[in-house]
Structure formats: C-alpha cells, structure tokens
Amino acid sequence: MKTTWLIALVLANSAATAVAYVPDDAWTTTASGRVSAGQGATLTWGIAEDGTTISGEDPSDLVSYLDDLFSETSSSSDLTSRSWFSVFQQSVDRWSELGGITFVYEENDNGSMVGGSAGRLGQLADVRIAGSYNDGPSGTLAYTWLPNNGDMVIDTGETSYFSRTASDYRTFRNTVMHELGHAIGLLHIESDTSSLLMEPYINTTFDGPQLDDIRGLHGLYGDVYEKAYSGQGNDTAARATSLGLLSSGGVLGVGLDAAGDQAVAATETDFVSITDGSDIDYYSFSVDTPLEVSLTLTPRGGLFQQGVQGGTQSTFDANARNNLSLAVYDSDGSTLLEQVDLTSAGGAESITGLQLAASGEYFARVLGADDSVQMYDLVISASAMLVALAGDYNDDGLVDAADYSVWRDSQDDIGGSLAADGDHDGDVDLADYVVWKNGFGSSSSGSSPLAVPEPVATLLAAFGMLFARHRRRALSRGC
Ligand SMILES: [Zn+2]
Structure with a gap:
C-alpha cells in the first residue's frame, strides 16, 4: 500500500475509525524483532545507493541529487559525513524522542529493490530512503510504503522546494518527517482548526510532529517511557x-x-x-x-x-x-x-x-x-508537613506550664484523652512529662525559648508525689 503526500488536490481516502490521528497498522516485525501492540519498537533506517531499483519507478538517484542540491564535494561511501545527512538524522531523531519508536541508522544496504524487501540487521534497513524523479516541481513531494515496509521515495524533481534553507531546511525536514509518519503507520488527517504534520499538504509554519501526530505515535507504540528497561x-x-x-x-x-x-x-x-x-x-x-x-x-x-x-x-x-x-x-x-x-x-x-x-x-x-x-x-x-511540637499538649504552639497542666490532669488516662501522650505509646505517664520537660520553652514559630519555668518547685513537688504514688502501686502489685 502506497501513500503519497501531495501539494496538489488529492482524492478522498477510505473511511477510517474516528480517532483523530488516522492509524494504519503498526509494525509487527522489524529487523530488530517482533513488535507488541503499544510497546516501543526499533526501526533501522538507511539510504539506498544510487542505481537501486525502486518498485514502479526509475532507479534511485537520491545521493547524487542531494550532493548537487547541497553542493557536496565528498564522494565518500560513508554517507553520514554528507552535509545533507543531518536533514534525515534530525528527522528520525525528532520522532525517536517523542514516543515509542527508536530509529537507528543502518549503514549497510544490500541493494535489493526499494519497496519490496524486509529489513535485516547489518544488511538492509527497515526504512530505506530513495529518490526518483516523480512529477517534477509541485505535485508529489514524496511517498512512503506503510508498515511492515516503510520505504520512502523522494521526488528528485523538487529542487526549488528542497533547497529552501529557511529554518534549517524545514521544508525538506517536514517532508521527511511527514513521510516517516507514514513509515510508522500513520495515514493522512485533515483539520480546519489546527495544523498537523500528517495533513496531506505540506505546511512549513511549524516544525515536525504536532500534538495529534504525537498522540498517533503514542497510540501505535506508546510514549517514550515504554522504551525503558529494554522495551518493558x-x-x-x-x-x-x-x-x-x-x-x-x-x-x-x-x-x-x-x-x-x-x-x-x-x-x-x-x-x-x-x-x-x-x-x-x-x-x-x-x-x-x-x-x-x-x-x-x-x-x-x-x-x-x-x-x-x-x-x-x-x-x-x-x-x-x-x-x-x-x-x-x-x-x-x-x-x-x-x-x-x-x-x-x-x-x-x-x-x-x-x-x-x-x-x-x-x-x-x-x-x-x-x-x-x-x-x-x-x-x-x-x-x-506540620509536625506537632513535642510537649505542646494544648496545641497552642508553645510548650509552657499550661501543657504541664494538661499532662497532670490526664496522666494515667489510658484509653481516654491522650492529648499529653508525648511519646505516642498509648498512655500518659512519666515519660510524657519528660517529653514536656525537654521541650519546655520551645515554640512552633521558632522564637527564642521561654525563661526557665517559674513554678519549678511546685512542679518538682508534684513530680515527687506522683513518683511516690507509682512506687506504692508498684509495691502493692509486688506483694
Ligand atoms: Zn502523506
């Protein structure tokens, strides 16, 4: 199945499910293995050598075409050093950083027909990019086979269009990114209120996938975090x-x-x-x-x-x-x-x-x-988090004599009011007095401690009495 990106009038597509972005099938098998629905997938991409047969077209002339377009002098077989290579690299990287697809460059190409061969690691990319003179300036810019094929053919007659340098070759990059959208399984969508990358006519007022295009990527392969932990x-x-x-x-x-x-x-x-x-x-x-x-x-x-x-x-x-x-x-x-x-x-x-x-x-x-x-x-x-002030038994933000009164009136009050249970052990006893004593003078506002407790003698006397009372009780239990 072949989808073209036209800048001339195009015919209606067949009806599709109303999910805004228009999905075709996601990849099920790539050179890197099987793909589970909604899980991340790795797609290798590469550039077909000039002279490679293209299904239904003249042989590819993409490399020499781009060399001319970018006034490239290198003739190295390593295409990554070409000045135009970054147009493709930036385009695959943009899709890769937005969701569950990871594009990886495959430098090898065994020369088999574009549009007809499955990718194999070390031999042939899943998504092969080729070029052929299609209809010259205007009309078709490029077209791409849907999964599990993904091969792309760029119209090498679009010289004035692809040579536009504005916004770092945005016209060319948006063409490639749109075609990559087809390569991962997205069809055309149209919107009168929004501008989307997967619309049938090129738009250079934005750069790359727009929100619904990204939603389409997520719908087919999940978001970028679905690629974490080796795709788990x-x-x-x-x-x-x-x-x-x-x-x-x-x-x-x-x-x-x-x-x-x-x-x-x-x-x-x-x-x-x-x-x-x-x-x-x-x-x-x-x-x-x-x-x-x-x-x-x-x-x-x-x-x-x-x-x-x-x-x-x-x-x-x-x-x-x-x-x-x-x-x-x-x-x-x-x-x-x-x-x-x-x-x-x-x-x-x-x-x-x-x-x-x-x-x-x-x-x-x-x-x-x-x-x-x-x-x-x-x-x-x-x-x-507001943490209760230790010893502030009346909850007024201050540890003072009033808190002692609360403790005194509720000590041994097991199961009743535990306002003075300073050590949170379920009862009010001597240990809670110690919490109050240690916190004496502190305040939740952090102001300087109060002066030494005035009624020290009274408190100590009370403490002594209690101690005695406890001791007596302890003794009687021991008899
Ligand atoms: Zn298209």
Missing part, C-alpha cells in the same frame, strides 16, 4: 520513571508540554500517554523530609476539528478518550496510600493533602479504564 516500559513500580526529589514548596511533573492547542514547538519533548486499556504508567518521586503532597492528573490532547483526507470534519475531543485513574503507593511500591477515580473521561483526578511522614521513594500510578490512547500530564506539589 514503566508498567511496574520497580520500573517506575523517576521524577526526582520532591521538596517543600517544590513541584514535579511529567507530560507538561501537552497542555494547550495542537501546536508543538521543536524544542518540546515532554509528552506521555496511557496507550490503551492494558497500559500502566508508574512514576516515582523521593521525599527526604515530612511533606504534605498533592497530585493532579489531567487528560490532554486538545479539542479540534478533524476528518480523514477528503472526508467530513467533526469536533474531536482528544482530552476525553480514556477514563484515567490515579493512585499513590508507599515506598514498597505495593501498599496503596490513596486512590482516586472520581471523574469520567476528560476529567482531572486529584489527591490533595496526602501526608508522607517518612523519607523515601513513593510511587504514583496512572492507568486507564478504556482501550484507547490518552495523553495526560501529572503534577505533584508539596508543602511542609
């Missing part, structure tokens, strides 16, 4: 994607470049998605002081008009494709601390005021209830 992804706490250290007043986040409309700048790389109903994304964050944390999970993708090529457009809400839920797990990765699934698809989920008293690593888990791709962002913020 971040589906378990043990393989969580680390977001770093969370400090008081600090904020951590992931997926933050997906907010807003479909426009994506070439510098933006932070996009994550739940791929389908079986995908689970774990993130870890560490805490080294008691914190009160809040997490917000917001579905992203945008609202825009879309339709298949030549078809009727409709409003599409990419924010509401999958009902996401959010959970936080303790440092063991399995003890659930809190879980929320209060909203339906399109609604944000929040956990607020979760107190994490112990230092360590914690885990946030995102999963979806539905079998469709959903972009999102996750933001985790923290404030200092």
Whole structure:
C-alpha cells in the first residue's frame, strides 16, 4: 500500500475509525524483532545507493541529487559525513524522542529493490530512503510504503522546494518527517482548526510532529517511557520513571508540554500517554523530609476539528478518550496510600493533602479504564508537613506550664484523652512529662525559648508525689 503526500488536490481516502490521528497498522516485525501492540519498537533506517531499483519507478538517484542540491564535494561511501545527512538524522531523531519508536541508522544496504524487501540487521534497513524523479516541481513531494515496509521515495524533481534553507531546511525536514509518519503507520488527517504534520499538504509554519501526530505515535507504540528497561516500559513500580526529589514548596511533573492547542514547538519533548486499556504508567518521586503532597492528573490532547483526507470534519475531543485513574503507593511500591477515580473521561483526578511522614521513594500510578490512547500530564506539589511540637499538649504552639497542666490532669488516662501522650505509646505517664520537660520553652514559630519555668518547685513537688504514688502501686502489685 502506497501513500503519497501531495501539494496538489488529492482524492478522498477510505473511511477510517474516528480517532483523530488516522492509524494504519503498526509494525509487527522489524529487523530488530517482533513488535507488541503499544510497546516501543526499533526501526533501522538507511539510504539506498544510487542505481537501486525502486518498485514502479526509475532507479534511485537520491545521493547524487542531494550532493548537487547541497553542493557536496565528498564522494565518500560513508554517507553520514554528507552535509545533507543531518536533514534525515534530525528527522528520525525528532520522532525517536517523542514516543515509542527508536530509529537507528543502518549503514549497510544490500541493494535489493526499494519497496519490496524486509529489513535485516547489518544488511538492509527497515526504512530505506530513495529518490526518483516523480512529477517534477509541485505535485508529489514524496511517498512512503506503510508498515511492515516503510520505504520512502523522494521526488528528485523538487529542487526549488528542497533547497529552501529557511529554518534549517524545514521544508525538506517536514517532508521527511511527514513521510516517516507514514513509515510508522500513520495515514493522512485533515483539520480546519489546527495544523498537523500528517495533513496531506505540506505546511512549513511549524516544525515536525504536532500534538495529534504525537498522540498517533503514542497510540501505535506508546510514549517514550515504554522504551525503558529494554522495551518493558514503566508498567511496574520497580520500573517506575523517576521524577526526582520532591521538596517543600517544590513541584514535579511529567507530560507538561501537552497542555494547550495542537501546536508543538521543536524544542518540546515532554509528552506521555496511557496507550490503551492494558497500559500502566508508574512514576516515582523521593521525599527526604515530612511533606504534605498533592497530585493532579489531567487528560490532554486538545479539542479540534478533524476528518480523514477528503472526508467530513467533526469536533474531536482528544482530552476525553480514556477514563484515567490515579493512585499513590508507599515506598514498597505495593501498599496503596490513596486512590482516586472520581471523574469520567476528560476529567482531572486529584489527591490533595496526602501526608508522607517518612523519607523515601513513593510511587504514583496512572492507568486507564478504556482501550484507547490518552495523553495526560501529572503534577505533584508539596508543602511542609506540620509536625506537632513535642510537649505542646494544648496545641497552642508553645510548650509552657499550661501543657504541664494538661499532662497532670490526664496522666494515667489510658484509653481516654491522650492529648499529653508525648511519646505516642498509648498512655500518659512519666515519660510524657519528660517529653514536656525537654521541650519546655520551645515554640512552633521558632522564637527564642521561654525563661526557665517559674513554678519549678511546685512542679518538682508534684513530680515527687506522683513518683511516690507509682512506687506504692508498684509495691502493692509486688506483694
Ligand atoms: Zn502523506
């Protein structure tokens, strides 16, 4: 199956499922092995030598064409040293950094026909790029076979177009990046309200894949973190994607470049998605002081008009494709601390005021209830956890004589009010007096300690009495 990128009028495509980006099939087998749905895949790419047969075309003349176009003097067989090589390298790198595909350059090419041979490591790339004079200036810029083929043919009659140097050869790069979109399994989409890379007509007002193009990449191969751990992804706490250290007043986040409309700048790389109903994304964050944390999970993708090529457009809400839920797990990765699934698809989920008293690593888990791709962002913020002041039994932010009174009136009050249980052992006894005594004069505002307790003599007398009372009781129990 062959898909062309035209700048002239094109005919309607066949109807496709309404998922905004228009997917064909993802790769199932590459030179690097089998590909599982929604999991990352490695695709080798390379450039066919001039003279290589192309299915249905004249033999490739891409290398000599580009050498002329870029006034290249090198004739080395190592194409990576060519001045024009970076157009391709930047294009494959951009797709690679945005999601589950990893493009790797294959320097070997056994010369078999372009558009008809499967990739083999060390011999032939999965995606081979060739060139042939197609229809000259205008019309077709390039075309690409869909998976599992992925070969690309560039129209070597587009000299004035591809020689445009503006924005680092953006016209040429957008052509190549669009064709790579076909190579990974995306078809054309049209939108009256947004500008997307996978539209049938070239647009150079933006650089590379736009939001829905990236969503398409995620829908077929998952987000960039699905490539972690040799393609096992971040589906378990043990393989969580680390977001770093969370400090008081600090904020951590992931997926933050997906907010807003479909426009994506070439510098933006932070996009994550739940791929389908079986995908689970774990993130870890560490805490080294008691914190009160809040997490917000917001579905992203945008609202825009879309339709298949030549078809009727409709409003599409990419924010509401999958009902996401959010959970936080303790440092063991399995003890659930809190879980929320209060909203339906399109609604944000929040956990607020979760107190994490112990230092360590914690885990946030995102999963979806539905079998469709959903972009999102996750933001985790923290404030200092208010820790009770030791010995402040009346909770007024000051450890003073009034707290002694609370202790005195509740000591031995097992099972009743434990306001004066300073050592948190379930009773109010002498040890809690010691907590009060040690904390005497301190305040939650950090101001200087109070003067030495005035009623020292009184307190010590009371202490002595109590001690005596306890002793008597102890003795009587001993008899
Ligand atoms: Zn196209």
